[in-house]
Each structure stands twice: as structure tokens, then as C-alpha cells.
Amino acid sequence: MKETSTIVKTISRCVVGFIFLYGLYIVCYGHLTPGGGFTGGVILASAFVLEMLAWGKEEALKSLPFRLAKPFDSAGALAFLVLGLLGLLLGGDFFVNVIQKAYPGKPFSLFNAGIIPLCNIAIAIKVCASLFLVILVLSVLRVAAGGGTEDDLTTQEEE
Amino acid sequence: MKLLPLMIAIPLSVAFILPLLPKKRPRMADCLAVLATLALLALAAMLIGQSGVYALGGWRPPVGIVLVLDGLSWLVLITVALVSFLVTVFSARYMEQYTARGRYYALFMLMVAGMNGAVLTGDMFNLYVFIEVAAVASYALVAFGCHEEELEASFKYAVLGSIASSFILLGIALMYCLFGTVNMAHLGQKVSASGLNRAAIFSLVLFIAGFGLKAALVPFHAWLPDAHPSAPAPISAMLSGVLIKAIGVYALIRVLFNVFGVTAQVATALMVLGTISMVVAILMALIQWDLKRLLAYSSISQIGYVMLGFGVGGAVLAAGGSPVIAALGFLGALFHLVNHAVFKSLLFLSSGALEYATGTRQLKEMGGLGKEMPVTAGASLVASLAIGGVPPLNGFFSKLIIILACVSSGHYGFALAAVLVSIFTLAVYMKVQKYAFLGKPAEGRKSVHEVPAAMRIPMTLLAVLCLGMSLMLLPGPKKRVLDPAVQVLMDRDAYIQSVMGVASALGAGQETDMKIAEN
Numbered sequence: 001m002k003e004t005s006t007i008v009k010t011i012s013r014c015v016v017g018f019i020f021l022y023g024l025y026i027v028c029y030g031h032l033t034p035g036g037g038f039t040g041g042v043i044l045a046s047a048f049v050l051e052m053l054a055w056g057k058e059e060a061l062k063s064l065p066f067r068l069a070k071p072f073d074s075a076g077a078l079a080f081l082v083l084g085l086l087g088l089l090l091g092g093d094f095f096v097n098v099i100q101k102a103y104p105g106k107p108f109s110l111f112n113a114g115i116i117p118l119c120n121i122a123i124a125i126k127v128c129a130s131l132f133l134v135i136l137v138l139s140v141l142r143v144a145a146g147g148g149t150e151d152d153l154t155t156q157e158e159e
Numbered sequence: 160m161k162l163l164p165l166m167i168a169i170p171l172s173v174a175f176i177l178p179l180l181p182k183k184r185p186r187m188a189d190c191l192a193v194l195a196t197l198a199l200l201a202l203a204a205m206l207i208g209q210s211g212v213y214a215l216g217g218w219r220p221p222v223g224i225v226l227v228l229d230g231l232s233w234l235v236l237i238t239v240a241l242v243s244f245l246v247t248v249f250s251a252r253y254m255e256q257y258t259a260r261g262r263y264y265a266l267f268m269l270m271v272a273g274m275n276g277a278v279l280t281g282d283m284f285n286l287y288v289f290i291e292v293a294a295v296a297s298y299a300l301v302a303f304g305c306h307e308e309e310l311e312a313s314f315k316y317a318v319l320g321s322i323a324s325s326f327i328l329l330g331i332a333l334m335y336c337l338f339g340t341v342n343m344a345h346l347g348q349k350v351s352a353s354g355l356n357r358a359a360i361f362s363l364v365l366f367i368a369g370f371g372l373k374a375a376l377v378p379f380h381a382w383l384p385d386a387h388p389s390a391p392a393p394i395s396a397m398l399s400g401v402l403i404k405a406i407g408v409y410a411l412i413r414v415l416f417n418v419f420g421v422t423a424q425v426a427t428a429l430m431v432l433g434t435i436s437m438v439v440a441i442l443m444a445l446i447q448w449d450l451k452r453l454l455a456y457s458s459i460s461q462i463g464y465v466m467l468g469f470g471v472g473g474a475v476l477a478a479g480g481s482p483v484i485a486a487l488g489f490l491g492a493l494f495h496l497v498n499h500a501v502f503k504s505l506l507f508l509s510s511g512a513l514e515y516a517t518g519t520r521q522l523k524e525m526g527g528l529g530k531e532m533p534v535t536a537g538a539s540l541v542a543s544l545a546i547g548g549v550p551p552l553n554g555f556f557s558k559l560i561i562i563l564a565c566v567s568s569g570h571y572g573f574a575l576a577a578v579l580v581s582i583f584t585l586a587v588y589m590k591v592q593k594y595a596f597l598g599k600p601a602e603g604r605k606s607v608h609e610v611p612a613a614m615r616i617p618m619t620l621l622a623v624l625c626l627g628m629s630l631m632l633l634p635g636p637k638k639r640v641l642d643p644a645v646q647v648l649m650d651r652d653a654y655i656q657s658v659m660g661v662a663s664a665l666g667a668g669q670e671t672d673m674k675i676a677e678n
Contacts, residue, residue, distance in 0.1 A: 070178065071179055073178075074175040074178050075175075078172060078175050078176065084164070085168060091217070093214065093217045096216050097216065
């Protein structure tokens with residue numbers, strides 16, 4: 001691919017941090033303001049994707065390595081499931097908001113709503129990691145006639 | 160009942176644990192997958208005879224999502240659990256030919272989670288989500304070999320599957336727009352109260368087209384003969400055996416019978432679609448030489464039988480005819496649905512065993528394998544006779560009941576078609592027996608060995624089931640297993656009452672909860 005211009009590189013270096021921060025805000029305040037885990041996760045992933053587009057995938061993989069993104073992908077989903085099972089164990093029903101029952105919290109404050117912000121964080125981790133991986137895989141895989149795609153992916157994985 | 164969400168939570172958690180296991184130890188993935196499906200089978204078996212409504216998170220029904228366990232969902236649930244358990248045992252040896260087994264099982268488990276969820280849910284939008292989970296996992300599994308034809312089949316499947324999903328989603332959106340709810344029972348209540356206007360009928364058509372695509376009924380079947388043979392054999396067994404039933408047939412009849420309530424037009428549509436599928440697909444199967452492609456076409460034909468059974472039952476029900484005849488149609492359809500899951504997964508597993516041993520799927524390149532692979536040959540013979548409708552086997556009884564229902568409700572033409580297709584089916588499978596197992600070995604075929612025990616055992620068990628399932632029609636097992644499922648289809652109000660009753664009970668509880676919180 002042709003290298004991107006200096007303008008693109010400089011501007012994206014300036015904004016990547018802000019995009020990431022904004023993503024974190026959307027995730028953490030998901031239970032109070034519009035947004036939430038999925039939206040925030042997409043914004044978080046878009047920070048890495050911008051890095052990938054402007055600087056190439058090697059640079060992006062430095063900030064979110066493949067061997068970290070892959071476990072995050074599974075861990076986010078598992079964390080969400082654990083929250084659900086917690087409800088089954090402690091509250092009697094799947095996904096009962098057990099924390100809300102124990103600590104009601106003050107409405108409209110950050111620490112509030114029990115497991116909902118935790119669910120948002122779990123979803124954000126999952127969405128961010130998997131969206132990043134999807135776009136990474138799209139840039140890695142070059143489907144030639146007759147296959148050979150699996151090898152590319154395995155070399156990535158072994159790195 | 161308390162453990163009902165585990166039917167979805169177990170496969171989902173295993174699906175996300177599997178990619179974390181070390182790649183160097185594929186046996187760990189095998190063990191975990193087999194244990195998980197065994198746990199699902201045990202859990203499903205424990206739920207026998209139970210029914211109830213589970214409000215997730217304690218939220219009451221019209222707003223919160225409910226899981227509904229009744230005779231019908233239990234029947235599909237246990238079928239999925241049984242087939243997926245035997246298929247994972249088979250996969251342990253079969254999948255040694257492929258790399259990345261962790262990923263294979265992860266996708267497999269996601270598919271199982273999607274199917275269990277789609278079967279249990281009592282919420283239209285949730286149904287859509289679970290169908291998509293199962294469908295997307297199956298697109299990836301079809302392409303698992305990563306060869307050209309597999310990728311092409313998967314792409315075709317993905318495109319047509321997405322069209323089906325968008326039909327279903329549009330239907331749900333229309334229903335939500337008209338009635339302001341996505342809870343199935345609540346929708347059913349509102350449909351009963353206000354009747355169907357044109358927009359609702361349009362969404363009904365969208366559902367028939369969407370779920371019909373997922374179930375591969377004939378005008379919508381084009382993806383199946385490519386997709387099912389391209390997948391690894393255990394996955395073909397899952398796709399043909401249970402996936403098209405759980406997210407296609409089951410979802411369609413649940414929506415048609417329990418939400419909309421069946422009308423004469425809908426029942427006729429089901430009967431006609433079913434009969435066309437039956438006839439066209441079996442003629443297509445007759446000319447195939449690729450074993451798995453032949454099996455795939457025969458799946459479409461057998462789904463036609465199931466649809467015909469539901470259609471006949473629905474027609475009698477809508478016309479206010481004898482409930483005994485309507486129940487007969489439903490009984491035949493449900494029994495055939497379960498039977499087909501058993502013998503078609505057995506046939507696909509045996510085709511996988513043949514491919515494993517000989518390295519080919521072409522019938523012309525086999526021949527004389529009966530002596531070298533006696534267990535596979537025996538299992539395949541039992542399944543062939545069962546699907547062909549030879550008397551002591553399960554397929555005979557379910558087809559007989561469907562034909563009886565057709566005759567006793569006066570649909571002689573449909574009955575005749577069902578009988579003729581049954582004869583053609585037998586011919587198709589005799590062709591398989593002749594070219595694969597009997598006769599002389601094809602020229603240039605190397606001598607082969609029987610497949611390993613881990614592959615023989617699931618096939619043997621399924622063959623025994625083909626024989627034993629005929630006993631399900633004895634009064635005792637029938638009353639326990641099949642009759643509750645038939646009852647769900649017969650009595651739409653009971654379904655609505657069971658869910659909405661929970662709504663009012665929980666509603667009272669929740670109001671007191673809120674009062675306490677305010678204080």
C-alpha cells in the first residue's frame with residue numbers, strides 16, 4: 001500500500017488519544033447517558049483502526065498486540081457471562097442485578113445501577129477486541145485461488 | 160427449571176473458553192467439547208416432562224425476555240442435545256484431518272448456543288438474535304476447509320441466509336410497529352384481540368419466506384445443496400440434522416401456530432410448499448453422484464414431509480375439523496422431524512466415515528466397501544431403510560402417520576404424493592447402497608480399513624436409535640414425549656396464558672419491590 005501523507009499521520013497521532021478517551025467516556029457513562037458497551041467499544045476499536053490506516057498494521061499491533069487482542073475477545077464475552085451467572089447463583093435468576101439489590105446507589109451518579117456498568121465494560125472489551133481483529137484479519141488475508149489463507153493467519157498468531 | 164438458562168450459558172461459555180486453550184494440546188479441546196455436550200444432554204434429559212416460563216433477570220414478560228419450556232421446545236431441545244453430543248464424539252477423530260480444532264469447536268458451540276436459545280426464547284427479537292448467532296456460526300463452519308468450493312458455498316449460504324434474516328427482521332419490525340410488543344405471547348394476545356390487517360398479513364408472508372429460506376423449502380432451497388456437502392461431515396450432520404429444523408421449521412411453526420394462529424390459507428401454503436419440496440428435491444437427489452450432495456437434496460425432501468404434516472394438521476384445525484385428525488398431522492410431523500434428525504445425521508456421519516477411509520465422496524469411485532467397513536455399512540443400511548420407510552424402523556411410522564392424516568382429512572392428492580416420494584426415497588438410498596457398499600470395488604480404489612472406534616460408536620448408537628425410536632409410539636413414551644408437543648400446537652391460548660400468567664404474577668412482586676426501594 002502507498003504510504004499515507006505526513007498530514008494524515010500527524011493529525012491521526014493527535015486525535016487517536018482523544019478518540020480513545022471519548023470511547024472510555026461512552027463506556028463508563030453508558031448507564032447514564034446515551035451510549036454503552038457496544039457503541040463505546042466501536043469507538044475504542046476505531047482508535048486502533050485509525051492508527052492502522054494511518055501508520056500501517058505493524059504500528060497498530062504495537063499498541064494492541066494480537067496475542068492480547070485474542071484473549072480479550074474471549075475474556076470480554078466470558079466476563080459478561082459471569083455477570084449473568086452471578087445473578088443465577090446469588091439472586092436466584094439468570095442476570096438478576098445482584099449488586100443493585102445489595103447497594104442501590106444514588107440515581108444519576110456514576111457508581112450506580114449495579115451490574116449494568118460492569119456489563120457495559122465487558123461488552124466494550126469484547127466489541128473493541130473483536131472489531132479490531134476483524135479489520136486486522138481483513139488486512140492480513142489475501143484470498144488467492146486455491147486457498148493458503150490459513151497459513152497467513154497462523155503466522156500472525158505465532159508472532 | 161432453575162437451570163434452564165444453562166442450556167444457553169454452557170455452550171456459550173465453552174465457545175469462549177476454547178480459543179483460550181493452548182493450541183499444542185488439541186485433545187483438551189476435544190474433551191471440553193464432549194463434556195459440554197454431554198452436560199447439555201444430561202440437562203435436557205432432566206427437564207423431561209417439565210414446563211414453565213423463566214423470566215430472565217426477574218423482569219416480567221411483556222417487557223423482559225422470557226425463556227419458555229414446553230413440550231414442543233423440549234422435544235427440539237433434546238434432539239439438538241442428542242445429535243450434538245454424538246457429533247462431537249465423532250468429531251474427536253474425524254477432525255484430526257484439519258488444523259485449528261479449538262476454533263472448530265468454538266464455532267460448533269456457538270451454533271449449539273444459538274439453536275438452544277432460538278428454541279427456548281419467548282421473544283421475537285431474541286429469536287432473531289439467536290437465529291443469527293447460529294446462522295453466522297454455520298456460515299463459518301461451512302467454509303472451514305478454506306478451499307475454493309467451500310468458500311463459494313459459504314458465500315452463497317451467507318448471502319441467502321442474510322436475505323432470510325432481513326425478511327425475518329422486517330417482519331418483526333412490522334409486527335412491533337402494529338402491535339407495540341415483541342413478546343410472542345403478548346403479540347398472540349393482541350393478534351387475537353384485533354385480528355390481522357394487511358400489514359400483519361404481509362409480515363406473515365415475510366416470516367414464511369424468511370424461515371422457509373432457513374428451512375430450505377423448495378423455492379428457497381438453492382443454498383442447501385452447496386452448503387451442506389461443503390462443510391466437514393460432522394457439521395453436515397448438524398446442519399441437516401438439527402440446524403434447519405431448530406432455526407427454520409421450529410421457528411416457523413412456533414410463529415405460525417402460537418403467535419398468529421393458523422389460518423386455512425397459511426395451512427394450504429405449508430402443504431403446497433411441503434409437497435413441492437418433497438417431490439422436486441427427491442427427483443434432484445436421484446440424479447446425484449456426489450454422496451453428500453445426494454443426502455443434502457434428500458434433506459430438503461424430508462423437510463417437505465414435516466411441512467406437509469404441519470400443514471394438514473393446521474388445515475384441519477383452521478377448518479374446525481376433528482381435533483383427533485389435526486393432532487395426527489402434528490404428531491406425524493413432529494415424529495418425522497425427530498426421526499429425520501436421527502437418520503440424516505447418521506447418514507452424514509457414515510458419508511464422513513466413507514470420505515475419511517476412501518478420500519472421495521463420489522459414489523462411482525467407491526463400490527464393495529461393505530466387506531471392508533462392516534460397521535459403517537451396517538449403520539448406513541439401517542439409516543437408508545429408515546429414511547426409505549421400511550416397516551420396523553422409525554421412518555416408516557412417522558411417514559405412515561402423515562399419510563394417514565392426509566387421507567383421513569380428505570387430502571388424497573397430497574397422500575399420493577407422499578407415498579410416491581417415499582418409494583423414490585427408497586430408490587435413492589438403494590442407489591447409495593449399491594454403488595458404495597455392494598458390488599465390486601471401483602477401478603483404482605485402494606483397499607481401506609474400518610474407521611476408528613470413536614467414529615464407529617456414535618454411528619452404532621444412532622443406528623440403534625433408528626430402531627428403538629419406533630417404540631416412542633407406544634402409549635407410555637408417546638404420552639410423555641410426543642403428546643405434550645402436539646398439545647402446544649393444538650392449543651394456542653394455553654401458550655399465551657402460560658406466559659401472560661407469569662407476567663401478572665411477577666408484576667405484583669415487582670411493584671412491592673419498587674415500593675421497598677422507594678422507602
